[in-house]
Amino acid sequence: MPAEHVGPPPVPPHPPRTVLAATAVGKRYDGIPVLAEAGITLRAGEVHALVGENGAGKSTLVKILSGVVRPDAGRVLLDSREVAFATSRQASAAGVALVSQELAIFGDLSVAENLFPHGLPRRAGLTSNAEAEQRARPVLDELGLRLRLDTRAGDLDLADRQLLEICRALLTEPRVLILDEPTSALPKEAVDRLAAVLLRTRGRGIAILYISHYLEEVLRFSQRVTVLRDGRVTLGGAEIATVDLAALVTAMLGEEHAAPEPRAAPSPAPASGPAREPGAVAVVLDSVTVPGRLDRVSLTARRREVVGLAGLQGAGHLAVLEVTGGRARPASGSVRLPGGVAPRSLRQATGQGVAFVPSDRKRYGLMLDRPVWENITSVSWLGLHRGGLLLHRRALVDRAARSARSLRVDGGVHRRTGELSGGNQQKVVFAKWLDTDPSVMLLDDPTRGVDIRARAEMHAVIRALADEGREGRAVLVASTDLSELVELCDRVLVLQRGRIVDELSGERLTQQALSVSMNAGFAG
Numbered sequence: 001m002p003a004e005h006v007g008p009p010p011v012p013p014h015p016p017r018t019v020l021a022a023t024a025v026g027k028r029y030d031g032i033p034v035l036a037e038a039g040i041t042l043r044a045g046e047v048h049a050l051v052g053e054n055g056a057g058k059s060t061l062v063k064i065l066s067g068v069v070r071p072d073a074g075r076v077l078l079d080s081r082e083v084a085f086a087t088s089r090q091a092s093a094a095g096v097a098l099v100s101q102e103l104a105i106f107g108d109l110s111v112a113e114n115l116f117p118h119g120l121p122r123r124a125g126l127t128s129n130a131e132a133e134q135r136a137r138p139v140l141d142e143l144g145l146r147l148r149l150d151t152r153a154g155d156l157d158l159a160d161r162q163l164l165e166i167c168r169a170l171l172t173e174p175r176v177l178i179l180d181e182p183t184s185a186l187p188k189e190a191v192d193r194l195a196a197v198l199l200r201t202r203g204r205g206i207a208i209l210y211i212s213h214y215l216e217e218v219l220r221f222s223q224r225v226t227v228l229r230d231g232r233v234t235l236g237g238a239e240i241a242t243v244d245l246a247a248l249v250t251a252m253l254g255e256e257h258a259a260p261e262p263r264a265a266p267s268p269a270p271a272s273g274p275a276r277e278p279g280a281v282a283v284v285l286d287s288v289t290v291p292g293r294l295d296r297v298s299l300t301a302r303r304r305e306v307v308g309l310a311g312l313q314g315a316g317h318l319a320v321l322e323v324t325g326g327r328a329r330p331a332s333g334s335v336r337l338p339g340g341v342a343p344r345s346l347r348q349a350t351g352q353g354v355a356f357v358p359s360d361r362k363r364y365g366l367m368l369d370r371p372v373w374e375n376i377t378s379v380s381w382l383g384l385h386r387g388g389l390l391l392h393r394r395a396l397v398d399r400a401a402r403s404a405r406s407l408r409v410d411g412g413v414h415r416r417t418g419e420l421s422g423g424n425q426q427k428v429v430f431a432k433w434l435d436t437d438p439s440v441m442l443l444d445d446p447t448r449g450v451d452i453r454a455r456a457e458m459h460a461v462i463r464a465l466a467d468e469g470r471e472g473r474a475v476l477v478a479s480t481d482l483s484e485l486v487e488l489c490d491r492v493l494v495l496q497r498g499r500i501v502d503e504l505s506g507e508r509l510t511q512q513a514l515s516v517s518m519n520a521g522f523a524g
């Protein structure tokens with residue numbers, strides 16, 4: 001059939017309408033330039049991605065766009081009119097909603113109270129749960145959040161809390177929606193849901209600004225992309241069809257890094273050089289059951305081994321880390337750490353040489369008002385470190401500085417930790433646990449929010465840690481990022497509904513095989 005007879009005539013493309021624009025924006029902190037001559041334009045109905053290394057200035061730029069931070073120079077235009085939001089509430093009232101990296105969910109309040117922070121909606125003059133339900137439910141459904149509105153938000157897991165924030169922003173019916181690393185806590189199926197939501201949101205003519213370290217996501221979700229490097233725009237609003245992964249990385253890191261380790265590498269070449277011999281058994285789980293979370297799980301992890309744990313949300317991979325780290329107690333079965341001891345609490349497990357590195361740095365991580373060095377050495381301060389505690393401050397600072405350098409934490413160890421960019425804070429959490437010289441490392445999404453260069457460096461550090469010393473260390477890593485598991489692990493255990501259903505290693509360990517194994521039986 002001739003093409004001209006099929007379907008309605010093509011709709012002429014609308015001239016793209018700019019909703020929000022920033023031009024020549026400058027910002028300094030303590031005299032140090034963080035943004036210089038930076039700018040971005042957001043058009044109605046587009047997803048515009050903003051990428052850059054940790055500390056490149058992305059969050060600062062979006063905080064300026066959304067009234068959280070005032071710029072020192074430059075202009076912000078909403079519908080071509082200059083605006084100067086004094087607060088994020090003002091920005092929100094003008095239609096600019098920000099979902100920031102720092103999750104702002106109030107744990108003690110209910111889901112409904114979090115969704116309507118300025119008061120529950122009213123019906124006939126009275127606050128009404130029914131009205132709240134009626135307004136919130138379609139948006140919750142759209143995000144795949146099956147929650148009761150009276151659930152305490154603090155009881156939600158990280159992924160749900162992140163989606164809840166997005167839901168809250170959508171409920172303000174924004175014209176501009178800014179998402180600062182919205183998928184960093186999300187398991188794959190939630191990312192797919194978010195992709196669908198973005199598509200619908202675009203369809204309503206909302207402009208979306210999307211910050212992410214996941215470059216494949218950027219290429220998949222967005223129409224245009226802006227890259228920041230050291231506070232300057234190196235690629236400004238390029239159409240996504242005109243860029244590829246290599247071009248993005250070059251814009252982010254500079255010419256000398258034009259060929260990075262791709263995150264979507266198919267499967268790793270078998271490790272070159274002599275195969276490493278795993279060391280002594282360090283962790284044994286024997287038929288461990290945690291009601292509702294783990295069902296007779298048995299595994300061993302040896303020193304010099306990096307063992308991955310994969311699964312869909314709630315599959316049990318995190319519960320394995322928690323029972324091993326003393327944060328959850330098995331109802332039956334046993335857990336043994338080096339020396340044959342059973343972990344009874346997080347503190348006691350730490351004393352036994354277990355380091356539990358959480359992904360949720362806000363909840364478990366850092367003293368944001370203290371300097372970086374204090375955070376890195378804080379576990380030693382608590383006297384949990386086996387090496388003794390009466391360490392001289394100078395020695396602690398030096399030790400922290402070494403560790404910060406090896407992880408390329410921005411800006412020295414005397415900075416207030418709260419001033420670091422999000423990715424750099426995550427590196428500090430990691431450094432803090434490295435400082436305890438653990439024999440077992442439990443890592444939960446270790447490179448969440450960390451840029452690609454730092455991610456490769458952290459992977460190298462993790463590998464080196466497993467192999468280091470005469471005995472080596474056992475590393476157990478749960479990750480929502482399949483390419484991370486493939487790149488990092490010797491073998492990966494796949495969990496479904498609290499049980500180990502598969503083990504992948506060698507040539508079988510590919511992202512595709514992991515995905516198939518995690519989802520097997522859930523199809524349809």
Ligand SMILES: Nc1ncnc2c1ncn2[C@@H]1O[C@H](COP(=O)(O)OP(=O)(O)OP(=O)(O)O)[C@@H](O)[C@H]1O
Nearest residue numbers: 029034054055056057058059060419420421422423
């Ligand atoms: N309140 C503050 N005080 C001092 N310096 C700050 C403050 N906030 C941010 N900075 C600095 O500004 C720079 C840019 O930080 P920003 O958070 O904008 O980076 P980012 O690109 O969002 O990084 P990430 O990907 O790690 O989140 C960093 O060097 C950071 O340490």
